[in-house]
Amino acid sequence: MTVISNATPFDELTGRKVAESLDLKVCGSVGLLIRAKQMGDITAVKPLMDEMRQQGIYFGQRFIDAVLLSVSE
Numbered sequence: 001m002t003v004i005s006n007a008t009p010f011d012e013l014t015g016r017k018v019a020e021s022l023d024l025k026v027c028g029s030v031g032l033l034i035r036a037k038q039m040g041d042i043t044a045v046k047p048l049m050d051e052m053r054q055q056g057i058y059f060g061q062r063f064i065d066a067v068l069l070s071v072s073e
Contacts, residue, residue: 029052029057030049033045034067037071038071044073045068049068
């Protein structure tokens with residue numbers, strides 16, 4: 001697998017703030033999906049976001065639309 005970032009993955013707000021206070025780059029799960037698609041490691045973001053939503057992760061529709069537009073889906 002390709003290393004897609006030197007960022008520390010965080011989706012939890014408190015952990016993200018602590019990481020940022022330590023000058024660590026942070027990236028959420030959707031950011032990792034976007035980078036993976038850009039690098040050719042995955043072919044589509046939408047099915048993975050759909051699965052995350054089915055597992056109970058909430059994304060607002062405007063966020064979803066913006067992400068999918070940014071990756072041409």
